[in-house]
Amino acid sequence: MYCDGCGNQLTLGGQYCTKCGKATQPGGTATFSAAGQSTESTGAYGGQTGTTAGAPARASAADGRVRRNIHRLATLWMINGILRLVGIAWMMIFGRMFLPFMRGPVGGPFGGRWGWDIPFLGGLVPLGIFLGFFGVLHLVLAWGLFEREPWARFLGLVLGFLALLRFPMGTALGIYTLWVLLPEPSGKEYERLAQGGGQMNSAATSS
Numbered sequence: 001m002y003c004d005g006c007g008n009q010l011t012l013g014g015q016y017c018t019k020c021g022k023a024t025q026p027g028g029t030a031t032f033s034a035a036g037q038s039t040e041s042t043g044a045y046g047g048q049t050g051t052t053a054g055a056p057a058r059a060s061a062a063d064g065r066v067r068r069n070i071h072r073l074a075t076l077w078m079i080n081g082i083l084r085l086v087g088i089a090w091m092m093i094f095g096r097m098f099l100p101f102m103r104g105p106v107g108g109p110f111g112g113r114w115g116w117d118i119p120f121l122g123g124l125v126p127l128g129i130f131l132g133f134f135g136v137l138h139l140v141l142a143w144g145l146f147e148r149e150p151w152a153r154f155l156g157l158v159l160g161f162l163a164l165l166r167f168p169m170g171t172a173l174g175i176y177t178l179w180v181l182l183p184e185p186s187g188k189e190y191e192r193l194a195q196g197g198g199q200m201n202s203a204a205t206s207s
Contacts, residue, residue, distance in 0.1 A: 066189045069180045073156075074145035076173055081138030088132045092125070134159075150194045156181050 001010045003017040003024065010017060010024055017024060141159055144152030156177055163174030180186060 064189070065180060065183070066186050066193065069176075070145055070148075070190075070193070073177060073180050074142045076176070077138050077145065077156075077159075078142035080169075080173060081135045081142060084135035084138060085132060088128050088135065092128050134162075148190075148193045148196075150191070153181050153187065153190045 001012075001024075002008065003010055003020065003022055005022040006017060006020040008017055008020065015024060016022065137155070137159060141152060141155050143149075144155060160174045160177030160181065163170040163177065165171075166174075181190065
């Protein structure tokens with residue numbers, strides 16, 4: 001027995017053609033979309049039922065921005081924080097050794113002295129502490145994103161806006177951070193990740 005619609009051989013007792021979906025027995029008709037994403041069937045009593053498989057797939061693709069990028073984002077903030085702290089440590093420890101304008105006036109047994117009394121150096125230590133504080137915040141943010149802490153998204157948005165002022169690398173990192181965390185769907189997705197204990201597919205994060 002063959003289907004009169006496509007000519008495919010029918011299985012014994014089957015009500016529909018396995019190739020084109022045409023009903024082979026009375027009591028029901030069925031139609032299938034060309035993409036196979038939605039189906040609609042009409043029974044013997046005229047009732048209509050329909051299912052759409054494409055909508056959840058599209059929603060999942062649009063709603064996975066945080067899941068796909070959060071690991072990479074946390075890594076970038078960790079690297080940024082480490083580089084900032086290393087730079088500040090170099091400035092505080094070796095700056096006066098290699099930069100003449102950071103040395104004190106001539107005097108002392110070695111022909112010069114470390115000029116902590118110079119006005120510039122008087123503000124250098126507080127500046128280093130201030131910048132170092134932000135370096136620590138970057139590392140805290142990286143840890144929070146890795147662990148999917150609920151407060152990490154808010155901290156990331158704050159530091160992301162501030163990073164826009166540090167052109168060009170900070171600006172690029174700030175734009176990327178805001179692109180991942182700022183949209184409303186990203187906020188809802190991050191909440192789900194945080195409530196779920198931060199469990200995430202490692203293959204998806206590395207893609």
